[in-house]
Amino acid sequence: MDFAFSEEQQMFRAMFRDFSAKEVAPKAEGIDHEERPPLDVLRKAANQGFLGATLPEDYFGAELDYVSYALLIETLAGDCMSTAVTLATHVSLVAMTILEHGSEAQKEDWLPLLAAGEAIGAFALTEPDAGSDAMALQTRATPEDDEVILDGVKTWVANGDIAGLFLVFAQGPEGVEAFLVPKDTPGLTVGYREPTLGLRGMTFNTLYLEGCRVPQANRLGGPGDGCEVAQRAQDRMAIALAAAGLGVAEASVDVAAQFASERVQFGVPIAKKQAIQDYVAGSLIEVEALRYLVYHAAWLADQGGDFSFDASIVKAFAARVARTVTNRMLQVLGGYGYMEDYPMARKYRDARALGIIGGPTELHHVRVAQRIFAERDLEIAP
Structure with a gap:
């Protein structure tokens, strides 16, 4: 099985990273501390086609495949989860739902406006x-x-x-x-x-x-x-939120690893202490496991079939990984991690949301259990 990105996907990822480094990362702390929506970032994202990321070019979208879209959300979340989830709500829950279920008139009326950022969903x-x-x-x-x-x-x-x-x-x-x-x-x-x-x-x-x-x-x-419309939207959003969890967890490991390389205690960088190594290495292992679940679920979404089961699996796992990894990485930073002047506090707070928004983890576990026991002719109620 080939897990390599296509040349186009690699190009998109480089573009996403460049945009996020220039436009998102410098504003992330202010967005959080001032509790203000990232409207300026969204306007610039619209200019790049990101607000219509998965929409067809006929509606002025970027026509990204869902794997590339997951890379976009992952990248943005690494710098600012508020920006990533705001954009994912707009694209996954609203724009894509109109594309999938809307009449031609509804698509023509709304999708170009959503893609241009003239209306946020x-x-x-x-x-x-x-x-x-x-x-x-x-x-x-x-x-x-x-x-x-x-x-x-x-x-x-x-x-x-x-x-x-x-x-x-x-x-x-x-x-x-x-x-x-x-x-x-x-x-x-x-x-x-x-x-x-x-x-x-x-x-x-x-x-x-x-x-x-x-x-x-x-x-x-x-x-x-309406039930079908809502479920399809939530399945798409589950994958996007899992990609956001991947982004924030991966970025947290990077922050902690850099800190551990520079922070000296007892005459040596704390990265030389086995406890720190265990925290960082164990976290990266979980991040890599999540990475392939996210990309696989996004690939399934691209195939056009039913990906609801896999969406619940990856959403539940992402919520756990993001929570545990950010918690460990905050511990690596010690008192600095607990200070709002450092990004780890924000990443920890943001990651905690993933166990709640887009359906609580417990509900996704029920959905997974329903599939398991349905194969054994046993019905499981929520």
Whole structure:
């Protein structure tokens, strides 16, 4: 089996690294400390085609394969996870969902705007009483003539503060449905921004829908297709988040290894101490294992089949690796790792989010278990 990147993928990776080093890394600390969305970075990313990374050229996208897209998210996350996950929400959850499930009119209306960064996409699925049980939605979609009236409350809406387009899920007469709702739609109000431990450059908001009318033509997919639409979007996002976990874990090893080479205690660099070697070597082994899971899952996504099982595996593993590696590498830095003046504190806080966003690790374990026991004719409920 050939795991080598193509010449084109190698070229893309070099371009991503150059962009991130010049445009993302210098701003990462400010984005985190000031808790501000990376709007300037997103504008420059749009100029490079990254906001339409996987969209076809017909819609002014870069038409990257999913492996190359994973490399983009990995690279950005190594410098700033807030930027990486903001972009992944826009591309994986919104733009790609329109591409896969949208009508031709919806694609023509929105994909060029999303690719150009003229509209940022936000994903509105979670509700106060519908978290892991995401389909237990209370938001209602009531048909009236050629319109649909949306009423309900959404929480943890990623990109809420900066979005121009919301992908909203609601209970319709035939089941869960998905709707494209522009930000300026009457009855839509972006509310409270959640303060978070990490990913402080991202915005997670409460969204209020009160008599919010949208055309029936804004429904994404057919009546009752919302569960399928949401699941496909979340599977794509799981791979992107795993790539982000790879990026932050890999970068943390680099930071700690450099520190250990320079930090002198007891007359020698601490890298010469076996305990430090065990921490760094063990972490790199886990990073390399994650790397091939990420690239394999991204490759499966490129094949166009069902990659849901592998998406859950890689997301769960990435959350664990990112958390344990950043924790160990913070320990290597000691007191310096605990200081906000050094990047390890931010990386540790950001990595912790991966066990929660995009579905908690426990839910992905259930999905993996469901596949295992389905082969033995045993049904597993969440």
